[in-house]
Amino acid sequence: MGDNSGCIAIVDDDPFVLRALERLLRARALKVRTYTSARDFLTSLPLGVPVCLIVDLQMPEMSGLELQHQLTRSGIWIPTIVITAHNEASARERCEAAGCAAFLTKPLQPASLLIAIETATTRRCKRHP
Numbered sequence: 001m002g003d004n005s006g007c008i009a010i011v012d013d014d015p016f017v018l019r020a021l022e023r024l025l026r027a028r029a030l031k032v033r034t035y036t037s038a039r040d041f042l043t044s045l046p047l048g049v050p051v052c053l054i055v056d057l058q059m060p061e062m063s064g065l066e067l068q069h070q071l072t073r074s075g076i077w078i079p080t081i082v083i084t085a086h087n088e089a090s091a092r093e094r095c096e097a098a099g100c101a102a103f104l105t106k107p108l109q110p111a112s113l114l115i116a117i118e119t120a121t122t123r124r125c126k127r128h129p
Contacts, residue, residue: 005048007031012056038062057084079120
C-alpha cells in the first residue's frame with residue numbers, strides 16, 4: 001500500500017466518489033490514498049499520518065464524524081474535510097465543534113475542495129511545525 005506520510009487520505013464508501021476525487025487530486029500532482037471505510041483508514045495509520053483527511057459524513061459502520069472522534073480520542077490530529085450529500089445545519093455544527101477544517105456538500109466543486117485542502121494543510125503546518 002505504501003507510506004501515508006505526506007498524502008491526502010480520502011475515505012468514502014462510494015467507489016465512484018473515491019475514483020473521481022483521486023483523479024482530481026492526482027491531476028494536481030497531490031499524493032492520494034483512498035479507503036472504502038473508516039476501519040480501513042484506521043488500519044493504515046501505522047504507515048504514517050496523512051497531511052489531510054477527506055471523509056464522507058455518512059458511511060456504514062462508522063461515520064466520518066465518528067472517525068474524527070476516534071482520531072481525537074487516540075491523540076491523532078489530522079486536518080479533516082467532511083463531505084456530504086446532506087447539507088444539514090446540525091451536521092455542519094457538529095463537524096465544526098469537532099474541529100473539522102471544512103464541511104463541503106456533494107456534488108463537490110473542485111475549486112472549493114482545492115481551497116479547503118490548501119487551508120487544511122496550511123492549518124496543519126501552523127499547528128504542527
